[in-house]
Amino acid sequence: MPVLEARDIAIRFGGVQALDGIDFSVDEWEIVGILGPNGAGKTTFFNCVSGFSRPDRGSIHFRGQDITAMRPDERVALGIGRTFQQVGLVRSFTVAENLLAAQHLTAAYTNLSGFVGAPRARARERVMRDRAMTVLEFMGLADLAGETLSGLSYGTLKMVEVAAAIAVDPQVLMLDEPLAGLAPEEATEFGDRLLVMRRELGLAVVIVDHHVPQVLRVADYVYVLNFGSLLAQGSPEEIRVNPAVAEAYMGKEATSVA
Amino acid sequence: MRVPQIRGARAGVLVVAGAAALAPLLVPEVFLNVASRAILFGIVGLSINVLIGYTGQVSLGHAAFVGIGAFGAGFAQTEMVLPFPVALVFAGLTGGVAAVVLGGVALRVRGLYLALVTLAYGIFAQEVIFNIRSLTGGGAGMPAPRPSFATGNLAYAYMCLGLLGVAIAFDRRLTSSRAGRAIQALRDDERVAASWGVNVTAYKLLGFVISGAMAGIAGGLLASVEQIVAPLDFAFTLSLTFLLMAVIGGVGSRAGAVVAGVFVASLPTLLDAAHRNIPFPPFSVLNASFSPLVVALLVLIGFLFFPGGFAEVGRTIAGAVRARAARSRAAAAVAVASDPLIDVSVGEGAHAGA
Amino acid sequence: MKAVLDVLVIGLQNGAIYSLVALGLVLVYKATRVLNFAHGEVGTTAAFVAWVLIVGGDTERGALTPGALWWAAIPAVVVGVLLSMGVSTLIGRLRGSSAVTSLVATVAIALLLVATQLGFFRAQARRFPRFVEGSPCLRGAADGTCARELTIGSIVVSWHTLIILAVLGVTSLLLAAFFRTRWGTALLAMAQDPYAAELQGISVRRMTMLAWGMAGALAAIAGILGAGVFNQLTPGLMLGTFLIPGFTAAVLGGITSMAGAAVGGIVLGITVAAANQIVQSLRWNLPGPPHVAVLLVLMAVLLVRPRGLLGKEA
Numbered sequence: 001m002p003v004l005e006a007r008d009i010a011i012r013f014g015g016v017q018a019l020d021g022i023d024f025s026v027d028e029w030e031i032v033g034i035l036g037p038n039g040a041g042k043t044t045f046f047n048c049v050s051g052f053s054r055p056d057r058g059s060i061h062f063r064g065q066d067i068t069a070m071r072p073d074e075r076v077a078l079g080i081g082r083t084f085q086q087v088g089l090v091r092s093f094t095v096a097e098n099l100l101a102a103q104h105l106t107a108a109y110t111n112l113s114g115f116v117g118a119p120r121a122r123a124r125e126r127v128m129r130d131r132a133m134t135v136l137e138f139m140g141l142a143d144l145a146g147e148t149l150s151g152l153s154y155g156t157l158k159m160v161e162v163a164a165a166i167a168v169d170p171q172v173l174m175l176d177e178p179l180a181g182l183a184p185e186e187a188t189e190f191g192d193r194l195l196v197m198r199r200e201l202g203l204a205v206v207i208v209d210h211h212v213p214q215v216l217r218v219a220d221y222v223y224v225l226n227f228g229s230l231l232a233q234g235s236p237e238e239i240r241v242n243p244a245v246a247e248a249y250m251g252k253e254a255t256s257v258a
Numbered sequence: 259m260r261v262p263q264i265r266g267a268r269a270g271v272l273v274v275a276g277a278a279a280l281a282p283l284l285v286p287e288v289f290l291n292v293a294s295r296a297i298l299f300g301i302v303g304l305s306i307n308v309l310i311g312y313t314g315q316v317s318l319g320h321a322a323f324v325g326i327g328a329f330g331a332g333f334a335q336t337e338m339v340l341p342f343p344v345a346l347v348f349a350g351l352t353g354g355v356a357a358v359v360l361g362g363v364a365l366r367v368r369g370l371y372l373a374l375v376t377l378a379y380g381i382f383a384q385e386v387i388f389n390i391r392s393l394t395g396g397g398a399g400m401p402a403p404r405p406s407f408a409t410g411n412l413a414y415a416y417m418c419l420g421l422l423g424v425a426i427a428f429d430r431r432l433t434s435s436r437a438g439r440a441i442q443a444l445r446d447d448e449r450v451a452a453s454w455g456v457n458v459t460a461y462k463l464l465g466f467v468i469s470g471a472m473a474g475i476a477g478g479l480l481a482s483v484e485q486i487v488a489p490l491d492f493a494f495t496l497s498l499t500f501l502l503m504a505v506i507g508g509v510g511s512r513a514g515a516v517v518a519g520v521f522v523a524s525l526p527t528l529l530d531a532a533h534r535n536i537p538f539p540p541f542s543v544l545n546a547s548f549s550p551l552v553v554a555l556l557v558l559i560g561f562l563f564f565p566g567g568f569a570e571v572g573r574t575i576a577g578a579v580r581a582r583a584a585r586s587r588a589a590a591a592v593a594v595a596s597d598p599l600i601d602v603s604v605g606e607g608a609h610a611g612a
Numbered sequence: 613m614k615a616v617l618d619v620l621v622i623g624l625q626n627g628a629i630y631s632l633v634a635l636g637l638v639l640v641y642k643a644t645r646v647l648n649f650a651h652g653e654v655g656t657t658a659a660f661v662a663w664v665l666i667v668g669g670d671t672e673r674g675a676l677t678p679g680a681l682w683w684a685a686i687p688a689v690v691v692g693v694l695l696s697m698g699v700s701t702l703i704g705r706l707r708g709s710s711a712v713t714s715l716v717a718t719v720a721i722a723l724l725l726v727a728t729q730l731g732f733f734r735a736q737a738r739r740f741p742r743f744v745e746g747s748p749c750l751r752g753a754a755d756g757t758c759a760r761e762l763t764i765g766s767i768v769v770s771w772h773t774l775i776i777l778a779v780l781g782v783t784s785l786l787l788a789a790f791f792r793t794r795w796g797t798a799l800l801a802m803a804q805d806p807y808a809a810e811l812q813g814i815s816v817r818r819m820t821m822l823a824w825g826m827a828g829a830l831a832a833i834a835g836i837l838g839a840g841v842f843n844q845l846t847p848g849l850m851l852g853t854f855l856i857p858g859f860t861a862a863v864l865g866g867i868t869s870m871a872g873a874a875v876g877g878i879v880l881g882i883t884v885a886a887a888n889q890i891v892q893s894l895r896w897n898l899p900g901p902p903h904v905a906v907l908l909v910l911m912a913v914l915l916v917r918p919r920g921l922l923g924k925e926a
Contacts, residue, residue: 052449076455088450090443092510101439105455111464114435115428121435168454316712318719363915370647370711371914374859378910381856385904498719505716551727557720561706561713 001064002027003204004080004172009048009058018044019055020228026172026204031194033215034208035239036225037248042208043085045225046176049206050082051075062172077105081170085177087157089149095160096145099132100125102164132167138200139163139193154181159190166197172204173197179211187211191218212249216240224248282415289527290411294483296523297418298476301425303503303519304512305472308429309357311510312438313465314445315364316373319380320473320500325492326383327353327474328481329394332402336395342405346478353474354467356383361466365459380497388489399488402481418479422516425472429512432468441465499550502557508569517568525549615893617765619885625767626857627881628776629838633850633858634865634873635783636830642803642868643823645711646703649718652850652858653725654695654828655835659845660729662688662836663740671733681741681836689832696828697821704820722851729847742840744771776837783830784874791870799823834858857903860910866923876921880909 002025009022019041026032036042047053049060051072059068062078070078089098107128113121136142139159149157158178165173179187191214197203209215216222216236224231224239226248232239239245285293302324309317330352334345360379364372388394395401408417432438440461444451448458481487499522507518526546533545544552564570633652640648665684667674699721703714747770749758762769790796802809802819810816831850838854839845857880865876884905891898913920 050453052452071457072449072452073455073457076453082453084449084453088447088453090446090450092442092446093439097439101436101443101451102454104436104440107436109436111435111437114437115431117427117431125434164454363911367914367918370715371863371918373647373712373715374863375911375914378856378907378914382904382907382911385907495723498723501716502720502723505720548727548731550723551731554720554724554727558702558717558724561717561720 002061003030003063004049004206005061006045006049007059007061009045009055009060011044011048011053011055011057013044016228018228019048021058022225022228022230024049024223026206029198029202029204030220031198031205031207031218033219033222033236034206034225035210035212035215035222035245036231038210039227040225041228042225043176044228046082046174046206046208050080050174076168076170079171080174081165081168081172082174083158083161083165083176083178085180087154087161089157089161089164091149093149094145095136095141095147095149095152095163096129096132098149098160098164099135099167100128102167103128103131103169106131106169135163135167138166155183155186158182166201170203172206174206175208177209178207179209179214187214190214194218278419282412282419285415287411290415291483292524292527294411294415294418295480296520297415297422298480298483299503299519299523300422300516301476301479301519302473302500303507303515303517304425304429305469305476306500306504307507307510307512307515308432308465308472309469310504311515312433312442312445313462313469314442315462315465316369316376317469317497317504318373318377318501319360319383319494319497320376321492321494321496322380322383322387323353323356323470323473324477324480324496324500325388325487325489326356327477328402328487328492329388329400329477330474331478331481332395332400332487333393335403336401342403342482346475349478349481350471350475353477354471357466357470357473358463360470361463364466365462377494377497381494384489384492384494388492394487394489399486400481402478402485402487404482404485414483421475421479426512426516433512437461437464499553502553505557506553506560506567508567508572511567511569511572513572514567514569521568522553525552614765615889618767619889620882621764621767621769623882623885624777624878625773625881626885627861627878628773628780629834629841629854629877630857630861630880631780631874631877632776632783632830632834632837633854634861634877635787635870636827636834637858637862638865638867638870638873639787639823639830640827641862642870643799644700644703644803644820646714646718647711647859647867648699648827649715649855650699650722650725651696651718651827651831652835652855653722653729653848654692654699655831655833655838656845656848656850657695657725657729657835658688658692658828658832659740659835659839659849660733660847661691663738663839663845666741676739676741678741681743685833685836688836689829692828692832692835693825694828696824696831700820700824726848726851733847735847737844737846740839740843740845742770742772742843743775747771748774772837772840776841779833779837780874780877783833787870795822856910857906860906860913863910863918864913864920866920868924869920869922872920872922879921880906883909 004026006022006024009019009024010017011019022045024045034042034045044053048055051070051074059066061067062075062080065078067075067078090101093101107124109118109121109124133142133145136145139162141156141159141163144152144156144160149160152160158181162175162178179190182190194205194207195218198205207215207219216239219236221234222236222239223233224245231248232242232245234242282290282293302320305323306317306320309315309320327349331345331349334340334348335342340348360376363375367375404414408414433442440451440456441464443454444456444458444461452458503518503522504515506522507514526549529544529549529552530546532541536542560567566573636651637648640646640651662681662684664671665687666676666680668677699718702721703717706713706717747758747768748762749760750762751758751760753759791800798809798814799819799822801812802814802816806816809819834854835850838850861877861880862873863876864880865872865874884903887905
């Protein structure tokens with residue numbers, strides 16, 4: 001059974017049909033890419049799946065359970081994590097504090113015990129701090145733990161955001177344009193890290209991005225959106241030589257993407 | 259040779275705590291009630307800081323929560339004949355409930371409109387709720403006796419000081435726990451907080467409840483300073499004063515909130531004392547009735563030069579002190595390195611083969 | 613029937629002042645997106661300026677020079693204009709000015725103004741004249757007093773009320789005309805899109821000063837007329853009596869609509885009068901003074917329809 005599934009998702013904004021009947025699924029440990037030109041509806045789709053937008057039609061399922069009516073934070077509790085197009089971090093927190101805040105659901109102590117400083121709360125906080133450091137080390141950001149966000153570069157902030165999303169301990173991680181603004185070497189490095197993440201953390205990953213070569217390199221399966229509809233879907237090789245996809249991205253003369 | 263380290267923050271806190279603990283003994287008897295009020299304004303400052311600083315909401319009607327707590331405590335003791343500690347808990351409850359009602363509104367209304375709602379709410383409380391005779395004794399006021407173990411002014415001041423300590427400790431626990439982080443995260447970015455599993459509605463309301471409960475308890479304690487509560491004590495201009503207090507202290511700063519509260523409450527007395535004892539301007543001109551003027555001026559100066567309020571001033575001074583200390587450490591190191599009488603190859607910890 | 617007329621008259625009397633205050637608030641909000649909490653106190657300060665001139669400088673024992681208000685109003689309005697422009701400059705210099713920050717700053721300025729008034733004039737209430745005292749006399753009596761004054765329903769309509777209504781009407785017409793002039797359209801353009809306006813050669817700074825200056829004049833007029841309502845001037849008068857209803861009227865009418873401000877004030881006045889009449893006739897013993905209804909209207913509008921009657925943004 002797929003871990004995450006979307007059936008016939010459609011949504012309309014103002015006069016525009018942003019999504020028109022999208023079917024989508026992610027299997028355990030799969031890396032699924034979503035491609036499409038600007039305005040294709042990729043982020044809108046993400047918002048529907050993660051609960052920030054309510055579709056007019058269709059349903060979302062997590063391990064068979066219908067989650068269409070759930071709030072975003074309820075979906076996180078099930079195991080869906082995500083990042084945002086504009087870097088989604090708490091600006092006034094340090095890197096480490098962001099990672100601690102992201103462990104909100106795995107903190108495993110009651111707020112009341114937190115207020116009175118009970119031993120359980122203190123112990124769990126130590127565990128959370130250790131976990132935050134582990135994740136930062138995994139992402140190669142350990143030496144930035146105590147830094148405030150304001151001094152960090154855009155690329156670094158994106159990495160911190162992914163670290164926080166990992167700290168949530170999701171089963172499916174949805175990344176919204178994680179490669180945007182990254183230099184080519186950084187993008188390749190991130191792609192490699194993604195493969196390591198899948199292997200070591202046992203995650204399924206959904207990645208939306210414009211960086212076609214990188215997505216085709218790491219994904220197991222790719223969906224291509226255009227003007228709110230599914231233009232094509234298949235393995236990276238199939239997508240690479242798909243003429244309709246090439247035309248959507250690069251005009252009538254192109255024969256392949258990347 | 260080791261240059262002495264400056265245990266900056268730790269030492270500073272201990273000194274301040276020690277001074278605070280001694281303060282009630284050093285204050286002349288006639289000013290003890292003023293000192294109690296000042297301490298309690300510190301708690302109010304903390305409660306506002308939770309709402310404005312941590313939860314990121316605006317509050318132009320905070321005196322309502324304090325007043326509701328004050329009348330709640332008075333009512334509990336006078337009409338329900340409950341002992342003081344229970345009355346205080348009741349005060350916290352009523353403050354929390356009043357705040358959560360406003361919180362419910364804050365879920366739907368934002369920014370300037372929310373500011374106006376909080377203002378209206380505050381005035382409404384003062385004019386309507388505080389004037390319901392059966393609940394609050396009408397214009398004459400409601401008696402609010404002190405607990406039997408703290409009837410004297412000195413004892414009461416120490417009790418207030420102790421509770422301020424509890425409030426500060428609670429605030430520290432709050433900010434270093436998951437609830438505090440959740441609340442502050444949603445202040446900066448609700449979507450991000452939700453994407454980390456925070457139930458934004460619940461934690462926003464929690465922020466209101468905590469703020470209201472703290473304000474209510476402060477109100478209950480304030481009631482028993484003069485041992486009578488009257489509606490005029492909580493006019494909406496007091497709400498505005500509280501708001502300005504938060505700004506002066508520096509929004510988001512625990513220490514700033516307490517210092518600003520103590521300062522604003524003591525200002526009239528301080529001005530009077532200065533007026534009587536310091537013969538030159540501006541003190542010769544300013545007396546207690548200029549207190550609102552001074553507060554408003556400080557706010558405007560703050561906005562222009564120190565948006566972070568007292569907290570920013572404190573940080574600037576602390577930063578400057580640390581910079582000087584670092585420079586003197588560096589200078590000392592240079593002095594050591596260039597002194598021909600000291601063998602630099604043998605340093606601390608170089609116990610090879612020990 | 614008489615009750616309905618009463619409600620209308622009282623509603624109009626109070627509502628007209630609310631409208632005047634609201635016009636100034638909306639003008640500033642439209643132009644600079646700032647809710648000016650200091651608007652009322654600019655008016656009170658201007659009224660005090662007039663008062664000092666009327667008592668001939670003798671603030672302790674001076675008597676009100678009859679008819680002095682007519683000319684003393686002029687420097688008062690000038691002071692209002694200058695003071696308001698000063699507030700605008702101060703707000704403009706704020707660091708990190710979000711809308712709420714600006715509001716808090718205007719709160720501080722309002723309290724500063726009240727504190728200054730208290731410093732000069734103490735908390736004492738001072739007698740303040742109206743432009744014209746008394747009410748229109750429909751039939752004179754033999755001894756020179758008035759046998760029958762202008763009465764609608766059971767309310768005696770004073771000259772002051774008529775003057776307020778007239779001022780509101782004239783002001784509304786003048787403002788409507790102003791917004792058709794070149795300066796007026798420039799102001800509206802700046803309000804819509806300051807950046808684009810600047811590119812068109814419209815000086816945002818000058819337009820801002822113009823808007824705040826005009827609002828200052830409105831505040832001064834409202835202050836003088838407001839003090840006349842009670843025949844009394846105290847520090848903090850406007851903040852305490854007419855500012856919140858003014859805000860409510862502005863929000864009710866639509867915070868971005870000048871027409872809404874004028875209409876909102878009248879509607880608010882009549883609504884509040886009606887509510888109070890109903891409560892009185894039902895003999896409910898509700899706590900709180902009559903103007904609590906104003907607060908309820910404010911909260912209701914903010915919760916149900918934040919953009920008000922004629923406004924366009926939420």
